[in-house]
Each structure stands twice: as structure tokens, then as C-alpha cells.
Amino acid sequence: MAALEVERLARHYGEREALRDVSLTLAHGRTLVVFGPNGAGKTTLLQIFATLLRPHGGLVRVLGNDLPDQAWRLRGRVGLLAHEPLLYRSLSARENLRFYARLHGVGQRRVHELLQALELSGRSSEPLRTLSRGMVQRVAVARAVLHDPELLLLDEPYANLDPAARDLVEPLIGASSGPTRVLCSHDPAGALAQADQVLGLRDGRVALAGPADQVGEDEILALYR
Amino acid sequence: MYGKGLRALSFSTVVAVTGALTLVFFYAPLDEEQGFLQKIFYVHVPLAIIALCGFVLGALLAIAHLRTRDPRWDMRSYVVIHMSLIFALATLITGSIWAKGSWGHWWVWSEPTLVSFLIVFLLYATYQPLRFAIEDPERQARTASVFAITAGAFVPMNFIAVRLASAYLHPRVLGNTSNLPGPMALTFVVSLVAMGLLFATLCKYELTAKHTRSQLRALRRRLGALPDTPSPRRSAAPGQGVAGQRSIGARVAGGGAAP
Amino acid sequence: MSATGQRASERGAVPAGAGRRPAVSMRTAVAALLRKELLVELRTLESVPGMSLFALSTFVVFHFALNRNTVDGDLAAGILWVTLLFAALLGVNRLFVADAEDGGFEGFLLAPVERGALLLAKELALLIYLVVLELVAVPAFVLLLAPPFAHALPDLLLVLALGDIGVAVVGTLVAALAVRTRARDLLGPLLGLPLMVPIVIGGARASSPLFAATHAGSPAARWLATLALYDLIFGLIAYAVFDFLLED
Numbered sequence: 001m002a003a004l005e006v007e008r009l010a011r012h013y014g015e016r017e018a019l020r021d022v023s024l025t026l027a028h029g030r031t032l033v034v035f036g037p038n039g040a041g042k043t044t045l046l047q048i049f050a051t052l053l054r055p056h057g058g059l060v061r062v063l064g065n066d067l068p069d070q071a072w073r074l075r076g077r078v079g080l081l082a083h084e085p086l087l088y089r090s091l092s093a094r095e096n097l098r099f100y101a102r103l104h105g106v107g108q109r110r111v112h113e114l115l116q117a118l119e120l121s122g123r124s125s126e127p128l129r130t131l132s133r134g135m136v137q138r139v140a141v142a143r144a145v146l147h148d149p150e151l152l153l154l155d156e157p158y159a160n161l162d163p164a165a166r167d168l169v170e171p172l173i174g175a176s177s178g179p180t181r182v183l184c185s186h187d188p189a190g191a192l193a194q195a196d197q198v199l200g201l202r203d204g205r206v207a208l209a210g211p212a213d214q215v216g217e218d219e220i221l222a223l224y225r
Numbered sequence: 226m227y228g229k230g231l232r233a234l235s236f237s238t239v240v241a242v243t244g245a246l247t248l249v250f251f252y253a254p255l256d257e258e259q260g261f262l263q264k265i266f267y268v269h270v271p272l273a274i275i276a277l278c279g280f281v282l283g284a285l286l287a288i289a290h291l292r293t294r295d296p297r298w299d300m301r302s303y304v305v306i307h308m309s310l311i312f313a314l315a316t317l318i319t320g321s322i323w324a325k326g327s328w329g330h331w332w333v334w335s336e337p338t339l340v341s342f343l344i345v346f347l348l349y350a351t352y353q354p355l356r357f358a359i360e361d362p363e364r365q366a367r368t369a370s371v372f373a374i375t376a377g378a379f380v381p382m383n384f385i386a387v388r389l390a391s392a393y394l395h396p397r398v399l400g401n402t403s404n405l406p407g408p409m410a411l412t413f414v415v416s417l418v419a420m421g422l423l424f425a426t427l428c429k430y431e432l433t434a435k436h437t438r439s440q441l442r443a444l445r446r447r448l449g450a451l452p453d454t455p456s457p458r459r460s461a462a463p464g465q466g467v468a469g470q471r472s473i474g475a476r477v478a479g480g481g482a483a484p
Numbered sequence: 485m486s487a488t489g490q491r492a493s494e495r496g497a498v499p500a501g502a503g504r505r506p507a508v509s510m511r512t513a514v515a516a517l518l519r520k521e522l523l524v525e526l527r528t529l530e531s532v533p534g535m536s537l538f539a540l541s542t543f544v545v546f547h548f549a550l551n552r553n554t555v556d557g558d559l560a561a562g563i564l565w566v567t568l569l570f571a572a573l574l575g576v577n578r579l580f581v582a583d584a585e586d587g588g589f590e591g592f593l594l595a596p597v598e599r600g601a602l603l604l605a606k607e608l609a610l611l612i613y614l615v616v617l618e619l620v621a622v623p624a625f626v627l628l629l630a631p632p633f634a635h636a637l638p639d640l641l642l643v644l645a646l647g648d649i650g651v652a653v654v655g656t657l658v659a660a661l662a663v664r665t666r667a668r669d670l671l672g673p674l675l676g677l678p679l680m681v682p683i684v685i686g687g688a689r690a691s692s693p694l695f696a697a698t699h700a701g702s703p704a705a706r707w708l709a710t711l712a713l714y715d716l717i718f719g720l721i722a723y724a725v726f727d728f729l730l731e732d
Binding site for chain 2: 661686729
């Protein structure tokens with residue numbers, strides 16, 4: 001059984017179509033990279049997989065569960081790293097992670113491990129609002145993988161991260177981390193290297209799709225023109 | 226779909242209203258205490274009852290919307306509430322006129338029914354601003370439905386509370402409808418029926434108009450919209466290319482294929 | 485949970501199946517959410533100080549505007565309840581703001597917990613804020629407006645408790661309705677005021693005998709019943725409709 005099975009997915013926003021006729025299949029443990037200009041529907045796609053948005057048409061099956069009816073079974077099995085860090089700015093990294101750990105039924109020891117792995121222990125007690133964007137992004141990564149999800153949805157995860165920070169998060173969300181991944185990226189070269197499959201969206205429709213080794217960088221760049 | 230039966234409904238409404246007016250002016254006896262002014266009772270009270278029923282109906286339609294997610298229920302809920310708000314405003318105005326005529330004041334705070342109505346009116350007056358403040362049409366519909374249900378439950382609660390709180394001052398005519406003398410009772414019932422039909426007809430008109438407008442918009446979009454231009458790019462992946470894109474949608478080969 | 489690197493090997497091709505971890509219980513979820521709420525409030529102090537200060541200022545204004553040494557009966561009850569209501573609406577306005585701005589809704593929606601836990605946690609939080617507000621406001625009221633206040637405290641506490649529950653329930657619902665709109669600061673009070681009128685009526689009428697100048701009595705049972713009925717009905721409705729407000 002595939003991790004993701006999508007057939008003719010549609011989602012509209014009022015009269016505008018955010019996504020239309022999107023189909024794809026992704027096996028477990030593989031990485032799908034989604035390219036496309038802003039507004040193409042990448043974030044919408046990810047949010048549908050995360051069960052935050054319902055599909056308006058077509059069929060979506062995530063980890064064997066049909067959306068939207070069986071969405072509740074997916075909670076706690078999917079990790080989302082979104083545009084927003086989804087963290088409370090007035091609380092510290094530790095407090096935020098502890099809160100989410102409790103909500104997910106995860107032990108506090110894991111919070112400690114993640115803070116150490118991401119080298120955040122030193123500033124883990126300061127309110128997030130005082131940390132740099134890069135550090136906040138790291139805390140967001142911790143939040144996304146806190147509960148050991150089977151499916152990772154990463155919306156431009158490397159934004160705001162310097163090379164050192166990238167190295168820190170790589171074992172958690174990178175290609176070798178284990179879970180099935182869907183990654184949105186604006187970086188053709190870098191992302192293509194980690195991809196098993198590629199999906200290019202434009203204006204909500206699929207403009208490009210295929211195994212990564214059969215897609216060239218120039219085709220991806222053409223999406224943005 | 227909505228236009229069916231509109232003509233029959235309108236016709237019956239005209240008949241009922243005419244009948245009611247005839248009864249009010251020529252049949253119902255003149256009240257000894259209040260004289261001619263009392264006849265406003267035949268307008269004011271049916272307006273009030275229909276408006277309240279309308280609000281509760283709006284809540285029920287909203288429940289249907291939340292359960293079925295069909296936007297048509299939301300449309301119905303919206304129209305019914307909107308119409309009830311107008312009827313409620315009319316209730317307040319006619320009540321005010323009656324109060325001025327009977328007791329000399331445009332507004333009487335010790336009159337529980339009027340005060341309750343004012344509160345309910347103020348509440349439902351926020352319904353449209355609430356809707357307009359939400360851009361996403363689906364979320365707008367859902368939030369509006371939640372509001373309609375909450376407000377619908379509020380209506381009886383409010384009346385109980387206000388009624389308990391004030392000395393019961395409403396004109397004796399209203400006190401017990403069972404005590405209404407025969408001719409008055411008949412006139413009242415006919416007026417009530419006429420008001421109900423009027424409400425139903427107006428709602429149906431508005432629903433039909435809205436529905437037609439949205440159908441027109443959909444047609445126009447389909448006729449005027451540009452055909453989808455497929456990307457000139459060719460993809461090396463199987464099943465791709467211009468022809469593939471023009472059809473249902475790209476399918477990506479399953480994960481079994483080795484990269 | 486093992487350390488970060490070890491999972492790669494075990495993960496390979498995990499078939500989709502039942503969750504590997506039991507869903508989090510309602511009690512744990514509410515506790516976690518409530519804890520977070522109170523922590524955020526303690527850090528930012530956005531609600532409670534504002535509400536309390538507002539109530540204090542209002543009593544001072546009344547003291548001067550009414551130009552009397554003491555208020556009693558209906559007047560006292562009315563002033564108390566209206567002031568509490570308006571102060572409460574200030575708190576209601578801020579209730580979901582942190583979640584809306586910091587993405588707390590999404591974070592919560594991803595967790596394996598019942599949606600109702602958020603409603604309950606917020607209601608409890610608002611209730612706590614109201615209690616703190618009253619700890620400040622009621623003594624201030626007694627001091628500034630000098631109502632006759634003999635042995636009425638337990639009765640007053642009962643009436644306040646019933647009223648607080650109503651405000652907490654309806655306030656949370658209204659806050660949830662208003663927070664995702666564009667005019668959230670305006671719509672909150674606009675929606676909340678009419679809906680809370682029965683609470684003010686019930687609360688004021690129930691506490692009026694407690695402040696009577698002569699022959700102080702106890703709250704009439706029917707007002708307590710009205711408040712309780714209101715709390716029950718809206719408590720149930722809020723629980724039934726809340727899910728729909730969260731989803732997309």
C-alpha cells in the first residue's frame with residue numbers, strides 16, 4: 001500500500017480553484033518534492049495531506065486512510081513543518097515543546113533529546129520572540145518531528161537556516177531520517193538531489209510530474225516563468 | 226428549481242392578505258379601550274410570531290447545513306434569517322406605534338416582549354456583518370450556521386428571562402388568546418396565516434433570485450473563461466507531454482520504480 | 485523514544501495501520517491546554533490586569549457620576565453586573581488571539597486529541613480569569629460604592645458562580661466565532677452583549693435582594709434556575725457546534 005494515493009484532487013477557494021486534477025502516488029519511505037511558483041497550490045496540497053483542509057473533490061488516501069472521513073486516524077502520525085512555526089511566541093522553546101509533547105502523548109525526555117540534538121538547550125528557556133528566525137525554525141522542526149510521524153510534510157524547511165543549522169536538522173527531516181516525505185521547495189538543485197519523485201504545480205494544476213531522475217532542472221525552472 | 230410554485234404561493238398570499246385586511250377593517254369589532262388603534266394588534270403580533278419562528282427556522286436550516294455541508298441549506302438559512310430580521314424590525318416599529326398610541330410613549334422598558342425583541346433584533350443585526358467579515362465562503366457559511374444555531378437557542382432563553390424580569394404589562398388583549406372573542410380570534414388567525422404566507426413568498430422570491438443569479442454566473446464563467454492552455458514543457462516522465470496534460474491529470478508512476 | 489538517528493532502519497516500509505500510540509485522553513489534553521493558556525497569560529498579562537483595571541475605573545466613575553454615598557438594591561446589583569459584563573468582554577476579545585496569530589489552531593488540530601478539549605480548556609481559562617477579576621472587583625465595589633452588605637457573601641458567591649459559568653461558555657463561543665473574522669475586536673462584544681443579556685438580568689435580579697437597604701433577603705430561586713438553565717443550554721450548544729468552527 002502506498003503512503004499517498006491521490007486521484008483528481010480538487011480544492012477551491014470560493015470560485016477560484018486552488019487545486020485541480022492533481023493525482024499522484026507515493027510509496028512509503030520515498031520523498032516527493034513539489035515545485036511551483038507562489039500561489040501554485042503547494043501549501044494547500046500539504047495542508048490537505050496534514051488534514052487541516054478537506055479535499056473538495058477527488059480521492060485522497062494518506063497512510064491508507066481516506067480523507068476527510070478517516071482524517072482523525074491520521075492525527076499524531078503526520079508531522080507538518082509549515083510556513084508559520086506554529087509556536088507560541090511568548091513561551092520558550094522548552095515550554096512550547098513540552099506543551100506539544102503532552103498533546104501528543106510523548107514523554108518529556110524526547111523534548112530534552114531534541115533540544116540537545118538541535119543545539120537549542122542554551123536558549124531553550126527564553127521566549128521565542130527573542131530568538132532569531134533561524135532558531136525559531138529549528139524549534140519548529142523539533143515540533144514537527146516530536147511525535148515520530150510516519151509522514152513528514154515540509155514546506156520550504158530550509159528557509160531561514162544557515163548551513164550549520166541545516167546540518168543539525170538534516171538527520172531529523174532529511175532524506176535519511178526515515179519517514180515518507182513531501183517537501184516543497186524553491187531550490188531545484190538541492191531539492192532534486194533528495195527527491196525520488198517530482199511534482200510541479202502551476203495555478204493549481206499539475207504541470208510536471210515524474211521520477212526525479214527523469215526530470216531536469218531546466219524543466220523545473222520553466223515552471224516559474 | 227426554486228421558481229416552482231412561486232406563482233401559486235404568491236397568489237395565495239395575495240388572497241390571504243386581502244382576506245385578512247378585509248376582516249381587520251370590516252369584521253373585527255372595535256376595542257372599547259383603545260379604539261381603532263387596537264387594530265394594529267393584527268399586524269404587530271403576527272409579525273412578532275412569524276419573525277420568531279423564522280429565527281428558529283433559520284437555526285434548524287443551519288443545523289441541516291452543518292450536517293450535510295450542502296451550501297444550499299446555508300443559502301436558505303441566510304434568506305430566512307434576513308427576512309425574519311426585517312419582520313422583527315417591523316414588529317418593533319408597529320409595537321412602538323401601538324405603545325405611543327396606547328400609553329403615550331414610543332418605547333416602554335417595562336414591556337417585556339418589546340424589550341426581548343429589541344435584544345433579539347440587536348443580536349441578529351450582527352449576522353450580516355459577521356458574514357461579511359469572513360472572506361473564505363465556506364468558512365463564512367459554517368461560522369454563520371454556528372451563529373444561527375446559537376442565536377436560535379438564545380431566542381426562547383431571552384424571552385423567558387425578560388418575561389420573568391418585568392411586570393407583565395402587555396395589553397390585556399394579548400393576555401390569553403383563548404379569551405379573545407370569536408370575531409377577534411378569527412381575524413387574528415387569518416392575519417397570522419396571511420403573515421406566514423407573506424414570509425414564505427418573500428423568502429421564496431429571494432431564494433429564486435439568488436439561485437438564478439448564481440446559475441447565470443456559472444454559465445457566464447463557463448462560456449467566457451479561456452480554455453486551459455497546457456504548459457509547452459515536455460516532461461520526460463511517462464504519460465506526460467502536451468496530450469497527457471490536457472487530459473485528466475498527470476499520473477506519477479508508483480514508488481516501485483527504481484530511481 | 486529512541487535517539488534521533490536510530491529510527492531510519494526500523495522505518496523502511498512501515499505499513500499503514502492503527503496508531504502506534506494511544507490517543508491522548510481528554511483530561512490530559514485539557515490539562516495541557518489549560519496549562520499553556522495560563523502560562524501565556526502569566527507571561528503576557530494581556531487579559532486579567534486589563535479586565536480588573538477596567539472594573540475598578542468603572543466603579544470609580546460610577547461613584548462620582550452618581551453622587552451618592554451608597555447604592556443599594558437594584559441599582560447596586562445592576563452596576564455590579566453590568567461592570568462585570570463589560571470587563572468580561574475585554575477578556576473574551578483576547579481569548580483566541582494568541583492562537584490565531586501564532587498558529588495555535590493548526591498545532592492543536594494536528595494532535596490526536598478531541599476538538600472539544602480546546603473548548604473546555606478555554607472555558608476553564610476564561611472562568612479563572614473571571615474569578616480573579618471578581619476577587620479584585622467585588623471588594624472594590626463594596627469599598628467604592630458602599631452597598632449594604634451584611635451576611636450576603638455565600639449567596640453572592642453562588643450567583644457569581646452561576647453567572648461566571650454562563651459568561652465563560654458564551655464568551656468562549658463568541659470569541660471563537662469572532663477570532664477568524666476581519667473585525668474581530670468589534671464583533672466579539674457585538675455578538676457577546678446581546679447573548680449575555682439573560683446573564684445580566686438573572687444575575688442582577690438574583691443579587692438585588694442581597695444588597696437591599698432593609699430586610700436583606702436571598703436570591704429568588706427562579707433567577708438561580710434561569711442562570712442554571714442558561715448555563716446548561718449554552719454549554720451543550722457550544723460543545724455541539726465548536727468542532728465546526730475549527731475545521732476547514
